[in-house]
Amino acid sequence: MANAAKESQEPQSHYQGGFHLLQKELMNDYFDQMTRAAEGDGPPAVYLLISGNPVELIRAFDLLPVFPEINALQIAAKHQSLPFIQKAEEVGYSTDNCAYVKADVGLWYQDGQAPMAKVPKPDLLLTNYVGCNVYLHWWEHLAELSHAPIFDIDIPFIRTSDGEPRAEDITYVVRQLEELIPVFEKVSGKKFDPDKLTEVMEYSKETGELWAQIKRMTVNRPSPFDAYFDAVTMMGPLYTLRGTKEGRDFFRDVLKMVEEIKSQGKGPLPEEKFRLVVEGPPPWPYLRIFRDMFARWGAVFVASTYSTVGGLWEFGFSHDPSDPLRSVAMHMLKWNLTNRNFLQRYQQLKSYVDEWGADGLVIHSVKSCRLFSAGQGDMREYFARQVGVPTLLVESDLEDPRYFSKAQMRTRIDAFMESLEHHKLVGLHT
Amino acid sequence: MATTVSSSQETENLPGIVNGLRNLFEDPDFQAVAEIKRASGKPVVGHFPVYSPVELIYAAGIHPVGVVGAGNQIEIAHADSRFQSFVCSVIKSTLELGFTDRLQIFEGMLFHSICDPARNLASVFKRNFPDQWVEYIHFPQNMVTEGSLDYLESEYRRILARLEDLSGKKVRNDDINEAIGKYNRARQLMRDLYQFRREHPDILTTKELYTLVRAGHILSVEDHIGLLEKAKVLAGKKTPLVRDHIKVILVGSFCEQPPLDLIFSMEEAGLDVLDDDFLLGRRWFTEDVPDDGDGIRNLANSYRDRSVIAAVKHDSRQQKGKELVDRVRRFGADAVIVSVAKFCEPGLFDYALYRKALMEAGIPHLFVEFEEKMWLFDKIQTEIETFVESLLLD
Ligand code: SF4
């Protein structure tokens, strides 16, 4: 019944907020740099991973950071991931392997020719092993394919009951970062310049603080932007440009825009009817369609765990220019989502539900990413039964379009939203 | 029920002993463990695959038991609502053992940094069984820094302190060295038996060897040593089987285990297995861990510098594909069987490396996927038969 009423409001064609255009410009510049580097006109390329990324060190040597995860998601968002994935499957990767890796391997076999850029070959493979075990495999495979030198940074996972890294963990990581410096010197052909690193750290600190302020804005009603669909737009610059002036300026501009939207009492949708928290990466191949499925109900995501894989600035972290290596180490060890254990994630979600005032929790379970998904049934159990928050678990994928069933997804979301609506009407949930 | 090898009714030949052993580990109720616990008065800690520093558990006065899921012995009724369809079976069956109260005889459970599902499982255990001692070891993944030794040493000291909390025993360095000595002996005997099978796969079958190794997941190390010593003697007395098999190396089954009957079916389908990675964790070291000096440091050092190649251990000094090709040549194998647990991402990733290396080297291989909960093996068996025939006709 409610369904029929919604049928007429077909997909929202655009959402409010000006930062998307700004982001596009910056990311296009970045992709152009990649293409130039691939054509031999640019700095050496260092491949690294998103989770708790130590991009500051790369910037301090004027190297080009390349994030294969960003490349993979760009390809998926442009609806072009399937042929890349299939190429990898042809050479022996399983349907059950993370499709980010497969898209990237497929890209390798296409000589790095991606829809948005040509991706340079790596001059160094930096495995910042922050949480995800697939990272280790991925970089091992890239090393086999490219014969590029590899440097593993082993980040001990948070595993003690106090939820903190141990003193020995910190010493271990700092030591590895010290060993990394001469490797960067060799790859870049530049002597390590501590002043340059301090400058990068200053930009990074400011960027992180701006980002934290932006993220905190979504506690407002209405939320000035969507902490899932809009936040992921801003994550590109957060990783690729952190530690640069451009990156810092971008976040200054975004904060202004968001403040402006807030002062007008506006949000991404004409009306915010539901506030939701979301767990898990988005379905890049169907991002817009997925967003529309919630938007038609007036549902806005006010907090997301995915937007914290790169760092947890909103919970009090910022880089410390006076102690760069330790600060980068702490970022990787403690201040990101992926290096924290599964139960810490429950707590993070719970604080989102409580402090951000959410009506429900959506768990987007992606097949590719077991770091996120393995055990999310238990998470649902915890929230639905123990905490008593309406919780929806839906499954698809972040890269592989074959795992998104539109009709089924829509039915599940509609049923959930209907029940939330009902809860609201009868005042079951506050 | 035969729970220890010294029971009086035991049959003095290898097939007889092996048959009596399988109910040690094909028993989701861990009755043998309960009996050992009663007899020894020791607390019990279960360790999930792959490698676990059992010496520390033993030194703390605790009986370590390898918990590798429940095979095809139980129905999964609860755990599949917690872990999705695309997660391997051993994760779910281990959790199911917990939900069905079968792990209550274990004072603790120990997990390791082998893959993302196993890591999340440790958290899910903590939440669902708050009274149980649950620990998680992060093994180093940077093998070329000196720092990884100090780190692993500190990690072992942390775990040891937690084990001491559990048992109430204060562990001395001598206790650790004594434990290392015993497990070295067991590992040496397993290496000997592996060597024997490599030379005489028609005498010591893979099903037999597997059972002998797997018994060590349940038995005390002393009883396991006794068993392996006896097996070594008895294996020499067996008569060879006459069979038309190809010689293979089997890889990919290092964590979740195929049912014993599947291993038997694969062998029967025409394989002489010269080497495999079943139950790799209890055979982890390529040579003895030094049993004098600082025990913890030695264990850490052996992990870093003297352990086997494994899908769950990252070592930039090694190239897995190349190592496999070298091993095939060294052992004179005809082919490789890559046998991976369904949804096991580490195993599936390694397959892509192996496939490339084997194809480039012109070594035939067959890829099969299994699940611990399988009952019907004809599909895999037929695949292997066809593969074997194609090679024998060559
Ligand atoms: S498993 Fe998840 S975190 Fe790891 S590489 Fe794949 S998508 Fe990224």
Ligand code: SF4
């Ligand atoms: S079988 Fe593979 S995926 Fe499953 S727990 Fe073991 S290593 Fe992890």
